[in-house]
Amino acid sequence: MFRPALEGRTTENQPTRDVSVIDIHHGDNLDVLARFDAGSFALIYIDPPFNTGKPQSRTEMRMVRDEEGGDRTGFQGKRYRTLKIGTKTYSDVFDDYMGFLSPRLEEAHRLLAANGSFFLHLDYREVHYAKVALDQIFGRECFMNEIVWAYDYGARSKTRWPAKHDNILWYVKDPANYTFNFDEVDRIPYMAPGLVGPEKAERGKTPTDTWWHTIVSPNGKEKTGYPTQKPLGIIERIVKVHSSPGDRLLDFFAGSGTLGEAAARLGRDCLLVDSNPEAIEVMRTRLAFAEPRVMDV
Ligand SMILES: C[S@@+](CC[C@H](N)C(=O)[O-])C[C@H]1O[C@@H](n2cnc3c(N)ncnc32)[C@H](O)[C@@H]1O
Secondary structure (H helix, E strand, C coil), rough: CCCCCCCCCCCCCCCCCCCCEEEEEECHHHHCCCCCCCCCCEEEEEECCCCCCCCCCEEEEEEEEEECCEEEEEEHHHHEEEEEEEEEEEECCCHHHHHHHHHHHHHHHHHEEEECCCCEECCCCCCCHHHHHHHHCCCCCHEEEEEECCCCCCCCCCCCCCEEEEEEEEEEECCCCCCCCHHCCCCCCCHHCCCCHHHHHHEEECCCCCCEEEECCCCCCCCCCCCCCCCCCHHHHHHHHCCCCCCCECCCCCCCCCHHHHHHHHCCCEEECCCCHHHHHHHHHHHHHCCCEECCC
């Protein structure tokens, strides 16, 4: 049976905080980015709000044993009470989405190193408009791939095909000079291993531009409680293949800091920017192992 390539946490590496410098900046990204020199970052990944038209919100619950006042029954008939821990929210409503995003895409182009890569993570709502804007900013010849992150979780529409993928656009500054560490590409199982020899089946194959990966499980170890947190497995693949140890990375819509965790665990430096104080607190906790420097801009 074909199984998704990257499930759950993939990095077993010990943190390399002695070599990774992780900076977290709190502020509007346009203000923060203006302070950095052109060409400062080898890899930029951003995952802006998708313009869903409603605030993105996640409420965290915890179950505690309570035989008297419990509101639900669990394993072996034991009674549990549901405690609301807190809600984290950011706005995702825009009158003029491309008017908001375009100047930030221009900043991404300015800040990218001569051999750098830029990844823009969106979904069907805005990706086509963003592709047109990026073709103008980078040049069509600098477009490399549209990566489809496919998952299979949540409600299923009965009136259209359920939308179960995100789109990640990859652009380079220079199509003749960019990082693509082929040897770092992970291997996935063949769909029909019987059709290839046992050696090939054992080794697995390299993924295509469609990446199967579960979402961050609402109950799993990886979840931070921040809405729309992206899976570490997806981001680690990007970091390993499109940057090298010691490089400086940037995510200026950082949320829970997934790029920062991948960078710190893989020996890269990283600047993370977010305007939401709740995101800053989540990152401070999540990245404590890397001793991040946190500043208000
Ligand atoms: C989709 S979330 C990023 C999630 C992140 N990739 C993760 O794995 O957790 C988008 C983030 O952009 C932030 N944001 C929105 N507008 C911003 C702005 N103008 N400057 C900085 N951050 C902004 C929001 O606060 C939110 O945390």
